[in-house]
Structure formats: C-alpha cells, structure tokens
Amino acid sequence: MKKLLSLALIGALALSLTACGNSSSKDNPSSKETTTTKKEEKKEPLNLTGTWQCDPVDGTYLKATISNNVIEIDWVFVDENKSAIYWVGSYDAPTTDVNQYKWTSNNNHEQTETSILASTDDTKEFSYNNGIISFTASMQGVSKTFELKKQ
Numbered sequence: 001m002k003k004l005l006s007l008a009l010i011g012a013l014a015l016s017l018t019a020c021g022n023s024s025s026k027d028n029p030s031s032k033e034t035t036t037t038k039k040e041e042k043k044e045p046l047n048l049t050g051t052w053q054c055d056p057v058d059g060t061y062l063k064a065t066i067s068n069n070v071i072e073i074d075w076v077f078v079d080e081n082k083s084a085i086y087w088v089g090s091y092d093a094p095t096t097d098v099n100q101y102k103w104t105s106n107n108n109h110e111q112t113e114t115s116i117l118a119s120t121d122d123t124k125e126f127s128y129n130n131g132i133i134s135f136t137a138s139m140q141g142v143s144k145t146f147e148l149k150k151q
Contacts, residue, residue, distance in 0.1 A: 043097035052133055052148035064133065064148050066091050071105055071126070075117050085115040086137070087124060101128040 052064040059078040064071055073087040089105035105124045112118035119137065126135045133148045 045096055046094040046098050046101060046128070048091075048093065048101075048128060048133065051151045053151055054146050054148050062086065062137075062146055062148065069093070070108075072111075084117040085112055086117055087119050088112050089124060099130050102126065 049066050052066070053076075054062050056078060061076050061078070062073055063076050063083070064073045069091050071087065071089055071091040072085070074083040075086050076083045087105070088108045088111035090108075091105060092103045094101045103126055105126055107119065107122055107124065112120075124135055126133060128134075131149065134145055136143050136145050138144075
C-alpha cells in the first residue's frame with residue numbers, strides 16, 4: 001500500500017513539473033515560441049529622391065530632380081547643352097513602403113514664371129509605379145504622358 005501511495009505521489013509530482021515546463025512565452029522568455037518567432041523588420045518608406053529622366057527624343061528630354069520636398073523638372077537640349085525649367089513644385093514623400101504612389105504637386109510660380117517653357121498649371125498630378133514616375137505635360141494644345149526612370 002505504501003508503494004502504491006508513493007508511486008501515485010511521484011506520478012502526481014511528475015505531472016505537475018511537466019505542466020510547469022509548458023509555461024507560455026510570457027512567463028518564460030526562453031521558451032521555444034519566443035526563439036522561433038521572428039520580429040518583422042520595419043521597412044523604410046519608399047524613397048523617390050534623386051535624379052529621374054525620360055529617354056531622349058530628337059535631342060531633347062525631361063530631367064527631374066527630387067529633393068527637400070521639391071520636384072524640379074527641366075527640359076534638356078542635348079545638342080545645345082542647355083536646359084530650361086518646366087516645373088518646380090512641391091513633393092510629398094511617401095510615408096510607407098509601397099510600389100505605387102500618387103501626389104499632387106503645387107507649382108512654385110516664383111520659380112517658373114521666367115521660363116518660357118514652364119508649365120503655367122497651378123498643380124500637376126504625379127504617379128510612381130514600379131520604378132517609373134509619370135505625369136502629363138501639355139504644350140500648344142497637345143498632351144503627352146512622360147515616363148521618368150531613376151538615374
């Protein structure tokens with residue numbers, strides 16, 4: 001009888017110790033759950049700062065520079081080694097890591113008023129999609145969508 005009682009107590013003690021070994025990761029930071037759970041790395045927001053340009057057509061192309069919350073776009077004339085301002089406006093940077101992004105830029109008329117090739121629009125819509133910034137430009141009643149790639 002004493003042996004049976006002793007075995008029952010040892011069995012109960014063994015079960016209670018096993019139960020303690022299965023504590024949650026909150027109670028036991030070195031538990032298997034904690035070591036196998038990977039913390040997600042915080043992704044940086046999409047960064048569009050830098051120089052962008054489209055392919056030249058007939059010795060002319062558009063070159064954009066984005067920095068300090070400003071986008072500036074110039075017409076570049078390769079043969080004449082000259083450029084002229086097309087757009088200087090606001091740039092609202094993305095706050096998340098995305099593959100697509102759109103923003104409305106407000107024209108800085110003080111910067112564009114002296115350029116005869118500058119847009120007179122008050123605002124311009126820009127979009128970014130998988131490595132390309134695009135926008136529509138109009139001149140003499142003809143509109144064209146330009147696509148700029150990062151340089």
